[in-house]
Amino acid sequence: MPVEWKAVDPVTAQAIFDEMMGHNGGSREAYRVLQDWLASAPPQLLEHRREEAELFFRRVGITFAVYGNAEAEERLIPFDIIPRILSGREWAQLARGLEQRVKALNLFLKDIYGAREILRAGIVPPELVFLNPYYRPQMHGLSLNGDIYVQVAGVDIVRVDDKDFYVLEDNLRTPSGVSYMLENREVMMRLFPDLVAKQRIRPIENYVNELLGTLKSVAPASSPWEPTVVLLTPGSFNSAYYEHSFLADRMGVELVEGRDLFVRDEVVYMRTTEGPKRVDVIYSRIDDDFLDPLVFRPDSALGVPGLIAAYRAGNVAIANAPGTGVADDKAMYSYVPDIVRFYTGEEPILKNVPTWRCREKEALAYVLDHLHELVVKEVNGSGGYGMLVGPHATREAREHFRARILAAPDNYIAQPTLALSTSPIFTESGLASRHVDLRPFVLSGRDGVRLVPGGLTRVALTEGSLVVNSSQGGGTKDTWVLSE
Amino acid sequence: MLSRDADSLYWLSRYVERAENTARILDVAYRMASMPISYNGIESNEWESALATACSIDQFQAHRGEVTPERVIEFLAFSEENPSSIQSCFDTARQNARSVRSALTSEMWEAINSAWLDLRRYRAKKINVEELPRFLNLVKEASLRYDGSAMRTMLRNDAYWFSRLGVYLERADNTARVLDVKYHVLLPRDAEVGGGIDYYQWAAILRSVSALVSYQWVYHQNLRPWLVADLLILREEMPRSLAACYGALSRHLDDIAHRYGISGSAQRQARSIHSRLANQNIEDIFQHGLHEFLQEFLAENNRLGFAITQQYLS
Numbered sequence A: 001m002p003v004e005w006k007a008v009d010p011v012t013a014q015a016i017f018d019e020m021m022g023h024n025g026g027s028r029e030a031y032r033v034l035q036d037w038l039a040s041a042p043p044q045l046l047e048h049r050r051e052e053a054e055l056f057f058r059r060v061g062i063t064f065a066v067y068g069n070a071e072a073e074e075r076l077i078p079f080d081i082i083p084r085i086l087s088g089r090e091w092a093q094l095a096r097g098l099e100q101r102v103k104a105l106n107l108f109l110k111d112i113y114g115a116r117e118i119l120r121a122g123i124v125p126p127e128l129v130f131l132n133p134y135y136r137p138q139m140h141g142l143s144l145n146g147d148i149y150v151q152v153a154g155v156d157i158v159r160v161d162d163k164d165f166y167v168l169e170d171n172l173r174t175p176s177g178v179s180y181m182l183e184n185r186e187v188m189m190r191l192f193p194d195l196v197a198k199q200r201i202r203p204i205e206n207y208v209n210e211l212l213g214t215l216k217s218v219a220p221a222s223s224p225w226e227p228t229v230v231l232l233t234p235g236s237f238n239s240a241y242y243e244h245s246f247l248a249d250r251m252g253v254e255l256v257e258g259r260d261l262f263v264r265d266e267v268v269y270m271r272t273t274e275g276p277k278r279v280d281v282i283y284s285r286i287d288d289d290f291l292d293p294l295v296f297r298p299d300s301a302l303g304v305p306g307l308i309a310a311y312r313a314g315n316v317a318i319a320n321a322p323g324t325g326v327a328d329d330k331a332m333y334s335y336v337p338d339i340v341r342f343y344t345g346e347e348p349i350l351k352n353v354p355t356w357r358c359r360e361k362e363a364l365a366y367v368l369d370h371l372h373e374l375v376v377k378e379v380n381g382s383g384g385y386g387m388l389v390g391p392h393a394t395r396e397a398r399e400h401f402r403a404r405i406l407a408a409p410d411n412y413i414a415q416p417t418l419a420l421s422t423s424p425i426f427t428e429s430g431l432a433s434r435h436v437d438l439r440p441f442v443l444s445g446r447d448g449v450r451l452v453p454g455g456l457t458r459v460a461l462t463e464g465s466l467v468v469n470s471s472q473g474g475g476t477k478d479t480w481v482l483s484e
Numbered sequence B: 001m002l003s004r005d006a007d008s009l010y011w012l013s014r015y016v017e018r019a020e021n022t023a024r025i026l027d028v029a030y031r032m033a034s035m036p037i038s039y040n041g042i043e044s045n046e047w048e049s050a051l052a053t054a055c056s057i058d059q060f061q062a063h064r065g066e067v068t069p070e071r072v073i074e075f076l077a078f079s080e081e082n083p084s085s086i087q088s089c090f091d092t093a094r095q096n097a098r099s100v101r102s103a104l105t106s107e108m109w110e111a112i113n114s115a116w117l118d119l120r121r122y123r124a125k126k127i128n129v130e131e132l133p134r135f136l137n138l139v140k141e142a143s144l145r146y147d148g149s150a151m152r153t154m155l156r157n158d159a160y161w162f163s164r165l166g167v168y169l170e171r172a173d174n175t176a177r178v179l180d181v182k183y184h185v186l187l188p189r190d191a192e193v194g195g196g197i198d199y200y201q202w203a204a205i206l207r208s209v210s211a212l213v214s215y216q217w218v219y220h221q222n223l224r225p226w227l228v229a230d231l232l233i234l235r236e237e238m239p240r241s242l243a244a245c246y247g248a249l250s251r252h253l254d255d256i257a258h259r260y261g262i263s264g265s266a267q268r269q270a271r272s273i274h275s276r277l278a279n280q281n282i283e284d285i286f287q288h289g290l291h292e293f294l295q296e297f298l299a300e301n302n303r304l305g306f307a308i309t310q311q312y313l314s
Helices: A029-040 A043-060 A088-112 A126-130 A178-191 A193-197 A207-217 A241-251 A307-312 A336-344 A361-369 A395-407 B003-033 B046-054 B057-064 B069-078 B086-099 B106-124 B129-153 B158-181 B196-208 B212-219 B225-233 B242-260 B265-279 B282-288 B290-313
Strands: A079-086 A152-154 A156-158 A166-169 A229-232 A254-256 A261-264 A267-272 A275-278 A281-284 A317-319 A374-378 A387-389 A412-416 A422-427 A430-439 A441-445 A448-451 A456-459 A475-481
Touching (some): A029 A079, A043 A079, A079 A178, A079 A422, A079 A430, A079 A456, A088 A336, A088 A441, A178 A193, A178 A207, A178 A241, A207 A229, A207 A241, A207 A281, A207 A317, A241 A254, A261 A307, A267 B003, A307 A317, A361 A395, A361 A412, A387 A395, A422 A456, A422 A475, B003 B046, B003 B129, B003 B158, B003 B196, B046 B057, B046 B158, B057 B069, B069 B086, B069 B129, B129 B158, B158 B196, B158 B225, B158 B290, B212 B225, B225 B242, B225 B282, B242 B265, B242 B290
Parallel strands (some): A229 A254, A281 A317
Antiparallel strands (some): A152 A441, A267 A275, A374 A412, A422 A430, A441 A448
């Protein structure tokens, strides 16, 4: 089956790099086997497998909720059956870059909640830290086990050619999507055993064990040899609830809500049928804001009163630590290469997308003049909400956004529209190229960084679209890393 | 395990059991009501006694007014205002199931989820009296499938025991109510048996707890009111009898106490009710007053539910 693809983006006039075919419609090394297989596979077979995959996801109930969309209360994330493939060499480079970046970000968080050397060195403007809505003064002067703040990072990676990986976002708070990474592989192994067997794909199933190992490694020093880990969820109405229950189940730990926990004498307990049971590590999938109504939002019904006091007393570990959001907002993002240099003394392996900070006068002027060719993002937005993709927006939408930027320039950054790489997907009319990104999950524990070879590939399903977020109609693919 | 998870499992099972019981009650009302009036000689009040067993007539009248077959079916099967309607039971059951997904086996989840999806299709269209039996069958089969998958696939640990407690408390409650609503039919203890409305009434009681054939196997004689009561109250071999429910309740409570190494008032209460049922005979119960006995039992059954909640689920 031929792939329908474009060598040049019609809107930005930039050359497009395809993960399978490169710049010239050819064939890249890692995709050889797949490409041969696709050439001989009849379309009916692919269509049949696609239906099977959908049936599997629906039966297992792998769904997510979309906010503000009552109709689709439980929707399936579209799954595309054509895998995205990285060579061992590409992965090795990416893995080194991820490890370097996440290590530096952990050192940065330790520093700004401690000695603040980077501020004194004038590398990062202090107001970006102290006026940041995710800065948590309660974290100041705390010593965390292993000095780890971000145990789980989901770094969004894109590329425009076969040379460099760019980081789009760091996602250091409660990154989600890892359950799709694992389930996608599961489905592919079931549906395409022959194709999977033709090459050496590195396994990812150990992610859950690595996660549990990471969480246990940061348990407070006072906890028993086998610490009690729980996963804290906002509840079954949360959009990522399926993932929470999936991870808790696979790790064999309790899935708790705030009301299942209580604090007595600065120790956290969960209510069990056998009475109170002490909790040592909380893998939190709740926003900081809601963790403890005594310290953060007083109206939070999701949190646990007294939790932060117990945390500060060193009686419980929370992963990720509260206050990590200060390092992953989009304004701080533009300083990360400097942060990497400052703490590691090395050049960053992963690139940043060039960023204009609207808080700076000249940058603001440039952004307002070039709205039609830039992507403008809210500094604290996520999930693809609150952003403007200039080349694809109507004149009206751009003018509307211009007014919003002028009203609060500090809240916005802008980046050039990148011609993100594409990858083939299976559509009703055959194979067609769509833009993709990649979210690998980086685990940091007391004993170092753990990475499983792979990640969640998200794909824009509409032709030409650059928005891959599932809340905006994006889909996912399995991601294969070949062993060398 | 987490108290909240145990609580969800317990209520999940209670609601599935309740849905099945309501379906059985409707089934009996339907059979009785379809008997020719000339045959039973008096105006049938089957739909009212269905209401009295399944919820309360007051509650119905507050929402629906006068009793008609269509209204009773709608209220007991589909109404959202009635928290014990079959539909509401499955809504609540599924909500509970969703919040303890990881404690359920996939078979149990699929049983609940597909029943819930099937029932939603029924709600969308109006169902008439003739279609009722097929609908009720669907509910009974859903409950059987849930129960069967729980029995066959769950680990025998506290999660299983808490879910069984829900089943047996609900079942005991239902059996006692069915008897209580009809107790006046059972009262004339030496009445002649043969034909007529009474026979059908007793048969209906037995049918509503799937015991009509069992009766013959246990007693080898024609229906007699006090034997019907004996079967449903005191016979351990009858799976829906009060004695059988309490046998299971005290056994599973002991399993939990054994596993946790500590026992409490729930165990004491269950054991004492169970031994009272084991040591009583039906003559004494009639002497004391069947209605009084059942009322007292229902109150004690409630107290046990409360004790279980206190001890484990909150």
